[in-house]
Amino acid sequence: MPIQILMPALSPTMTEGKLAKWAKKEGDKVASGDVLCEIETDKATMEVEAVDEGILGRILVPDGTENVAVNSPIALLLAEGEDASALDAAAAPGEAAAPPAAAAAPASTPAPKELPVAAPPPVEEYTGPTAKMTVREALRDAMAEEMRRDQEVILLGEEVAQYQGAYKVSQGLLDEFGDKRVIDTPITEMGFAGLGVGAAMLGMKPIVEFMTFNFAMQAIDQILNSAAKTLYMAGGKLGAPIVFRGPNGAAARVAAQHSQCYASWYAHCPGLKVVAPWSGADAKGLMKSAIRDPNPVIVLENEIMYGQHFEVPTDPEFLIPIGRAKIERPGKDVTITAFSRMVGVALEAAKQLEAEGIDAEVINLRSLRPLDVDAIVTSVKKTNRIVSVEEGWPVAGMGSEIAAMMMEEAFDWLDAPVVRVCGADVPMPYAANLEKLAIPQPETVVQAAKSVCYR
Amino acid sequence: MPAEAAAKGGSEPQTHPEGKPDAEELLKLYREMLLIRRFEEKAGQLYGMGLIAGFCHLYIGQEAVVTGLQACAKDQDSVITTYRDHGHMLAKGMDPKGVMAELTGRIGGYSRGKGGSMHMFSVEKRFFGGHGIVGASVPLGTGLAFAHKYRGDGGLNFCYFGDGAANQGQVYEAFNMASLWKLPIIYVIENNRYAMGTSLQRASATTELYRRGEAFGIPGMPVDGMDVLAVKKAGEEVTAYVREGNGPYVMELNTYRYRGHSMSDPAKYRSKEEVASYRKEHDPIDGLRSYMEQHGIGDEASFKAIDKEIKEIVNEAAEFAQTSPEPDPSELWTDVLIEA
Ligand SMILES: Cc1ncc(C[n+]2csc(CCOP(=O)(O)OP(=O)(O)O)c2C)c(N)n1
Numbered sequence: 001m002p003i004q005i006l007m008p009a010l011s012p013t014m015t016e017g018k019l020a021k022w023a024k025k026e027g028d029k030v031a032s033g034d035v036l037c038e039i040e041t042d043k044a045t046m047e048v049e050a051v052d053e054g055i056l057g058r059i060l061v062p063d064g065t066e067n068v069a070v071n072s073p074i075a076l077l078l079a080e081g082e083d084a085s086a087l088d089a090a091a092a093p094g095e096a097a098a099p100p101a102a103a104a105a106p107a108s109t110p111a112p113k114e115l116p117v118a119a120p121p122p123v124e125e126y127t128g129p130t131a132k133m134t135v136r137e138a139l140r141d142a143m144a145e146e147m148r149r150d151q152e153v154i155l156l157g158e159e160v161a162q163y164q165g166a167y168k169v170s171q172g173l174l175d176e177f178g179d180k181r182v183i184d185t186p187i188t189e190m191g192f193a194g195l196g197v198g199a200a201m202l203g204m205k206p207i208v209e210f211m212t213f214n215f216a217m218q219a220i221d222q223i224l225n226s227a228a229k230t231l232y233m234a235g236g237k238l239g240a241p242i243v244f245r246g247p248n249g250a251a252a253r254v255a256a257q258h259s260q261c262y263a264s265w266y267a268h269c270p271g272l273k274v275v276a277p278w279s280g281a282d283a284k285g286l287m288k289s290a291i292r293d294p295n296p297v298i299v300l301e302n303e304i305m306y307g308q309h310f311e312v313p314t315d316p317e318f319l320i321p322i323g324r325a326k327i328e329r330p331g332k333d334v335t336i337t338a339f340s341r342m343v344g345v346a347l348e349a350a351k352q353l354e355a356e357g358i359d360a361e362v363i364n365l366r367s368l369r370p371l372d373v374d375a376i377v378t379s380v381k382k383t384n385r386i387v388s389v390e391e392g393w394p395v396a397g398m399g400s401e402i403a404a405m406m407m408e409e410a411f412d413w414l415d416a417p418v419v420r421v422c423g424a425d426v427p428m429p430y431a432a433n434l435e436k437l438a439i440p441q442p443e444t445v446v447q448a449a450k451s452v453c454y455r
Numbered sequence: 456m457p458a459e460a461a462a463k464g465g466s467e468p469q470t471h472p473e474g475k476p477d478a479e480e481l482l483k484l485y486r487e488m489l490l491i492r493r494f495e496e497k498a499g500q501l502y503g504m505g506l507i508a509g510f511c512h513l514y515i516g517q518e519a520v521v522t523g524l525q526a527c528a529k530d531q532d533s534v535i536t537t538y539r540d541h542g543h544m545l546a547k548g549m550d551p552k553g554v555m556a557e558l559t560g561r562i563g564g565y566s567r568g569k570g571g572s573m574h575m576f577s578v579e580k581r582f583f584g585g586h587g588i589v590g591a592s593v594p595l596g597t598g599l600a601f602a603h604k605y606r607g608d609g610g611l612n613f614c615y616f617g618d619g620a621a622n623q624g625q626v627y628e629a630f631n632m633a634s635l636w637k638l639p640i641i642y643v644i645e646n647n648r649y650a651m652g653t654s655l656q657r658a659s660a661t662t663e664l665y666r667r668g669e670a671f672g673i674p675g676m677p678v679d680g681m682d683v684l685a686v687k688k689a690g691e692e693v694t695a696y697v698r699e700g701n702g703p704y705v706m707e708l709n710t711y712r713y714r715g716h717s718m719s720d721p722a723k724y725r726s727k728e729e730v731a732s733y734r735k736e737h738d739p740i741d742g743l744r745s746y747m748e749q750h751g752i753g754d755e756a757s758f759k760a761i762d763k764e765i766k767e768i769v770n771e772a773a774e775f776a777q778t779s780p781e782p783d784p785s786e787l788w789t790d791v792l793i794e795a
C-alpha cells in the first residue's frame with residue numbers, strides 16, 4: 001500500500017492552510033528529512049519534511065491550492081519496489097483518512113455528573129465532647145492534632161513561628177513542634193508557595209499560610225499551574241497534597257488591596273478543593289480534612305471570625321467531609337445559602353425574617369469546590385425560593401454559579417428567580433460609611449429574601 | 456562610605472558639607488523632619504481615639520531617610536513607596552490636611568476617603584503611592600523611571616521599599632530591566648532591620664542589602680539613615696550619577712522604626728533597650744539639632760518657633776481630618792472606571 005502524506009498542522013490552532021509549492025515532482029526519490037513542499041497559514045510559511053522514504057508517486061493537491069484541511073491526504077508515497085498501479089486504489093475517495101471533526105463537539109459538553117444518583121448519606125451529627133473556644137484556637141488545634149498525627153505535616157509562612165502568626169493562629173506551634181516544622185519564611189509568597197508544592201511532590205504535607213489571601217495573588221501561579229494541575233498533567237502519577245490557608249474576604253478598614261473575597265477565584269479551578277469555614281467546628285473539621293486530603297486544598301478563613309467563640313469538638317478524629325454543606329437553620333419559606341462570615345449574617349437575617357413571619361432555611365455551604373449542589377436543590381425543592389449571599393463581587397461569583405445550578409437542577413421547583421446578595425461591584429473603600437455599604441448586611445439579606453417571597 | 460561607619464551611625468552627624476554649614480538649609484531639614492514626627496504622633500493619637508482605623512504604619516524614627524533624599528530631588532522626580540507612606544508624602548510637599556483627612560476616611564482626603572493610610576497619590580506632586588502589596592511597588596517605580604527616560608523629562612524615580620520587601624522576586628525582575636535599559640531610578644531600601652516581627656538576619660541570606668543589585672551590574676551604597684546630612688550627601692552623589700544617564704543605583708538606608716510595625720503590633724521581637732538606644736543615641740532630629748547648636752545655628756527661641764509652627768500645622772490637619780465630612784454614599788460607585 002502506498003503511504004498517504006497528510007496535510008500537517010503547523011500550529012495547535014491550524015485547521016487548514018494553502019499548499020504553496022511542491023519541492024519534489026512525481027517520480028522523485030524521497031529520503032526522510034527531504035523538503036516535500038511549502039505550506040502557508042495566516043501566520044507563517046513552513047516547509048514540510050518527509051518522514052518516510054520512497055518515491056513520490058502522486059501529488060493529490062497541486063501547487064497553490066487554498067484551504068487544504070489539516071489531515072487530508074496531499075500526496076502518495078510509493079515504497080521501494082512498489083508498483084505505480086497501487087496508486088489508484090489508495091487515492092480512491094472515501095478511503096482517505098477522515099480528518100477528525102474539529103468543530104464537532106457540542107456547544108456545551110455535559111459535565112460529568114458529580115452528584116451521586118441517590119442522595120448521599122446525611123453527615124453524621126457529632127455527639128462527642130466539645131469545648132468552647134475561638135475560631136483561631138480551633139484552627140490551631142486542628143493543625144496541632146494533624147502535626148502530632150503525621151510527621152510529614154509542616155507549617156510555613158510569614159510570621160508563623162516566632163511571632164506566633166500575624167493573626168496569632170499558629171500560637172504555640174513553634175514551641176510544640178520546633179523550628180524544623182514551623183517555619184518563618186521571608187516575604188516571598190511565590191517562592192515559598194512553590195517550595196511547598198515541591199515538598200508536597202516528594203510526599204510531604206505542607207500547610208502554607210498566607211498572611212492574608214490578598215498576598216496569595218503573588219503566588220497564584222504556583223497554586224494553579226503547579227499545585228492544581230500537576231496530578232492531571234502527570235496522568236495521575238504525581239499530585240501535591242498541600243494546604244493553602246489564611247484569612248480571606250473583607251477585613252475591617254484596610255481598603256482595596258487588603259480586603260477582598262477570593263472564593264470564586266479558586267472555586268473556578270479544577271484540581272483544587274476549596275473550603276470556607278464559618279464556625280469553630282467548621283474551622284477545625286474542615287482544616288483537618290484539608291490536611292488529610294491528598295489534593296491541594298484552599299482553606300479560606302476569615303479574620304473577623306478568628307476571635308468568635310463556638311463549641312468545638314475535641315475528639316481528634318472529628319472531621320468534616322469536604323463537599324458537604326450544613327443546614328444551620330431549617331426553614332420552609334426561603335433558602336439562604338452563605339459561607340464563611342456571611343453565614344452569621346444570614347442567620348441574623350433569618351431571625352429578622354422570622355419576626356416578619358418568613359421561615360428561612362440557612363445553608364452553610366462549608367465547601368465551595370466541590371459545591372454541595374444536592375443539598376441546595378433538596379432545600380429549594382422544599383422552599384421554592386433561594387437567595388445566595390457572599391462578600392465577593394457579583395460578576396462570575398459563587399452566587400452566579402448557584403443561580404446557574406438552580407436553572408439546571410431545580411428549575412421546575414423555583415417560584416421566583418434566584419437572587420444574589422454580593423459585595424458591591426467596586427474595590428473595597430476605606431471610609432467607614434462606604435465600607436459598610438460595600439459589604440452585605442443582614443438588612444440586605446432580609447430585603448432579598450422578602451423579594452423572592454414577593455413581600 | 457564603608458559599610459561599618461554607616462551601620463554604626465550616631466547622634467553626631469558624621470558627614471557634613473564642606474565649609475560652613477548653610478543655616479537656612481539645616482533649618483529646613485530640621486523643620487521637615489519635625490513635621491513628619493509630629494504628624495505621625497498625631498496620627499497615632501487619632502488612631503487611639505478610633506478616628507483612624509485599619510492598618511496605619513508610622514514613620515517615626517525614619518524621618519532622615521526621606522528628608523535627606525528629598526533634599527536632593529528636583530520637581531520632576533517621582534516618588535513611590537509602600538504603605539509606610541505618610542512621611543514621603545509630607546516630604547514631597549503634599550498637604551498635611553489632605554493626608555490626615557485620608558487617614559480618617561473623609562472626603563477631604565487625598566483619595567476622597569477611599570484609599571486610607573496606605574493608598575494616597577498626587578500626580579501634581581509626582582507622588583505615586585502608597586502601595587499595600589510588599590514588593591509590588593518596585594516594578595511600578597521602575598516603570599515610572601522608564602517613562603522618565605522615554606519622555607526625556609529629566610526626572611528620576613525614588614523607589615522606596617523595606618528590608619523585608621527586598622526578598623520579593625519581582626524586585627529582581629525589576630532590577631534586571633532597570634539595569635538593562637539604564638533607567639533613571641534609585642532603589643532606596645529603608646533597612647529598619649525588621650519586616651514586621653522578622654529581623655533582617657532571620658529572613659535574608661545576605662544582609663548587605665546595598666549589594667543586592669550586583670548581579671545586575673547595579674552599584675550600591677550603604678548610608679547612615681539616622682543622619683540626615685549623611686543621607687543628603689549620599690543622595691547628592693547618587694542623584695548625580697543617575698542623572699548622568701548611568702542607570703539605576705541601590706541605596707541601603709540603615710534606619711530604625713521606633714513604633715510597632717503597625718498600630719496593632721506589640722513589637723515583642725525586639726528589646727526595649729534596643730529601641731531606647733536608637734531613640735537616645737541615634738535620633739535623627741535630636742542629632743541634627745545638636746549639630747546645629749554646635750555650629751551656632753538657631754537658638755532656643757528659633758527652635759521654639761519651629762516647634763510652635765509645626766504644632767499648628769499638625770493641629771490644623773487633625774482638625775480638618777475630623778471636620779471634613781465622610782464621603783457621600785454615592786461615592787461608593789464612582790471611580791471604578793473612567794467613562795469612555
Ligand atoms: C505580598 C505581601 N505579603 C505580605 C504582606 C504583609 N506585610 C505587610 S508589611 C510587611 C513587612 C514588610 O517589611 P519591610 O519590607 O521591612 O518594610 P517595613 O514595614 O519595615 O517598612 C508584611 C509581611 C503584604 N502587605 N504584601
Ligand SMILES: [Mg+2]
Nearest residue numbers: 617618649650
Ligand atoms: Mg523593615
